[in-house]
Amino acid sequence: MSDSEMPHRTWWQRYHVAAIGWTGLLFVLLIVSANMTNVDPGMFLSNFDQFLSLLLQMSHPNWGYLHLILQPLYETIQMAILGTTIGTLLAVPFSLLAASNLVTNALLHNLIRFFLDLVRTLPDLLLAAMLVAIFGIGSTAGVITLSIFSFGVVSKLFYEVIETIDMGPLEAMKSVGASKITIIWYAVLPQILNQFVSYFLYTLEINVRASTVLGYLGAGGIGVFLQRSLGELNYDNTAIIVLAMLVVVLLIDGISNHLRRVLL
Amino acid sequence: MQTTLSKQLVPHPFWRRWQWLVWLILVAGVYSWAVGGLQFAGIKDSAADVSRSIINGLLHPDWAYVYNGSGEDLSSLILQTLAIAFLGTFVSAFISVPFAFWAARTTQEHYHLRSGSGKVVLTLIRTFPEIVLAIMFIKAVGPGSYAGVLAVSIHSVGMLGKLFSESLENMDRGAEEAILSVGGTRPEIFMLATIPTIMPEFISYTLYCFEITVRSASILGMVGAGGIGAPMIFAIQTRNWPRVGIILLGIVLMVLLIDSLSEQLRKKLV
Numbered sequence: 001m002s003d004s005e006m007p008h009r010t011w012w013q014r015y016h017v018a019a020i021g022w023t024g025l026l027f028v029l030l031i032v033s034a035n036m037t038n039v040d041p042g043m044f045l046s047n048f049d050q051f052l053s054l055l056l057q058m059s060h061p062n063w064g065y066l067h068l069i070l071q072p073l074y075e076t077i078q079m080a081i082l083g084t085t086i087g088t089l090l091a092v093p094f095s096l097l098a099a100s101n102l103v104t105n106a107l108l109h110n111l112i113r114f115f116l117d118l119v120r121t122l123p124d125l126l127l128a129a130m131l132v133a134i135f136g137i138g139s140t141a142g143v144i145t146l147s148i149f150s151f152g153v154v155s156k157l158f159y160e161v162i163e164t165i166d167m168g169p170l171e172a173m174k175s176v177g178a179s180k181i182t183i184i185w186y187a188v189l190p191q192i193l194n195q196f197v198s199y200f201l202y203t204l205e206i207n208v209r210a211s212t213v214l215g216y217l218g219a220g221g222i223g224v225f226l227q228r229s230l231g232e233l234n235y236d237n238t239a240i241i242v243l244a245m246l247v248v249v250l251l252i253d254g255i256s257n258h259l260r261r262v263l264l
Numbered sequence: 265m266q267t268t269l270s271k272q273l274v275p276h277p278f279w280r281r282w283q284w285l286v287w288l289i290l291v292a293g294v295y296s297w298a299v300g301g302l303q304f305a306g307i308k309d310s311a312a313d314v315s316r317s318i319i320n321g322l323l324h325p326d327w328a329y330v331y332n333g334s335g336e337d338l339s340s341l342i343l344q345t346l347a348i349a350f351l352g353t354f355v356s357a358f359i360s361v362p363f364a365f366w367a368a369r370t371t372q373e374h375y376h377l378r379s380g381s382g383k384v385v386l387t388l389i390r391t392f393p394e395i396v397l398a399i400m401f402i403k404a405v406g407p408g409s410y411a412g413v414l415a416v417s418i419h420s421v422g423m424l425g426k427l428f429s430e431s432l433e434n435m436d437r438g439a440e441e442a443i444l445s446v447g448g449t450r451p452e453i454f455m456l457a458t459i460p461t462i463m464p465e466f467i468s469y470t471l472y473c474f475e476i477t478v479r480s481a482s483i484l485g486m487v488g489a490g491g492i493g494a495p496m497i498f499a500i501q502t503r504n505w506p507r508v509g510i511i512l513l514g515i516v517l518m519v520l521l522i523d524s525l526s527e528q529l530r531k532k533l534v
Binding site for chain 1: 294297298299301302303314318343344347348354388392393394396399400401403405408409412479482483486493496497500508515516520523
């Protein structure tokens with residue numbers, strides 16, 4: 001075998017130029033970030049007693065406060081359920097239009113997708129802050145925030161599901177002259193209904209988490225009480241609120257996980 | 265045999281016939297509870313005016329705020345937000361690795377005590393509200409982006425640890441077995457087989473986590489943990505809609521840019 005047929009590594013492969021370059025870039029970015037954010041590990045240690053006293057206070061939850069926060073906890077779940085439902089209902093037509101196998105017009109489905117991408121870039125708390133300014137303090141702003149937020153999440157999940165369906169039944173119906181709506185109703189929906197419900201439940205989980213903090217900016221639910229207790233420095237109340245949030249989120253997660261397992 | 269099997273598999277005919285009704289009643293009950301429980305205070309009279317001025321403000325963003333050299337302008341605060349997210353994700357990726365090994369279910373384990381407890385801990389971290397974490401760290405290090413970095417790096421462990429442990433559970437064990445078969449020790453197996461096999465997936469998940477962290481870093485400022493969130497909430501409270509418009513534009517552009525960049529990198533990796 002001649003020397004030229006032997007596999008050989010170029011010099012940048014031999015000296016790992018790419019790997020070293022990436023590592024160097026990573027370190028430069030880390031140092032720049034650390035400078036920009038004034039990270040100082042010593043400060044954390046020197047103020048550790050303050051942090052510890054906070055933790056100590058939080059480790060004695062004020063159980064007497066529990067009956068006061070039950071109602072806002074229910075409100076949190078109700079907001080999540082309504083917001084997810086409205087968002088999902090809005091998402092269905094958009095996800096049908098964004099699926100490349102149903103809408104052959106590339107301009108249309110790319111336009112819709114770009115719109116959905118834009119909606120998804122907005123953080124939920126930011127939306128809540130703006131909607132509170134419009135609709136006033138209360139759960140209305142929360143429900144609308146969650147509707148917009150879940151609209152963004154669900155529509156992407158939905159159109160990705162729609163793109164994986166079996167096109168056979170669609171073509172069969174088209175060949176006998178069915179209308180677009182009939183095709184969607186009888187050939188598309190039955191194939192994706194289970195996954196739709198599963199994703200709806202998944203989004204509900206995300207929304208319950210989100211809706212616990214939305215109230216921090218005045219959008220209803222338990223977050224209002226969270227903000228109040230933190231503002232009044234009543235960390236024993238904060239602790240019980242956080243505990244209640246954990247229980248509710250775990251409960252909803254458990255129910256939704258179980259239902260999804262049954263469905264799929 | 266055939267009949268007993270079919271009895272086990274097929275639900276009771278009564279249940280099968282009336283299943284839909286039970287579900288319908290359940291769903292209707294949940295929705296009537298949800299709708300009935302909420303008090304809709306109605307829309308404020310000023311809502312139309314406010315929305316009009318918001319739309320007007322969003323259409324005429326305050327371009328002067330983009331850069332004014334004070335260090336408190338949009339571009340420097342956006343960079344600060346990215347720095348918080350970057351540093352937080354990096355630290356969190358390191359913390360997540362031991363958690364991932366703790367929570368990953370392996371075949372040697374009998375009762376899943378170790379992995380089960382790890383999964384519970386990760387769920388608890390994931391569920392703990394990030395805002396409360398940020399406020400706790402503000403107590404420790406004072407308001408500013410350092411508190412944001414700490415909050416992000418702890419909170420992201422919940423998600424990254426879960427993703428990492430799942431990729432450990434599903435990883436290809438071929439390379440590990442090959443080294444074991446020629447007499448490699450455990451540290452050797454770990455360094456030469458486990459790490460190289462799992463690394464691309466870990467990096468890919470870290471990038472994905474960075475995308476999400478950028479979003480949360482941009483709102484942490486609302487409680488005083490640095491980044492673009494603080495001027496945002498201030499502008500909303502003072503009804504300075506042109507300012508809100510430009511900040512919103514900045515956040516949207518930043519998120520879109522980071523998402524597409526990270527997607528490109530992840531495509532290369534996997």
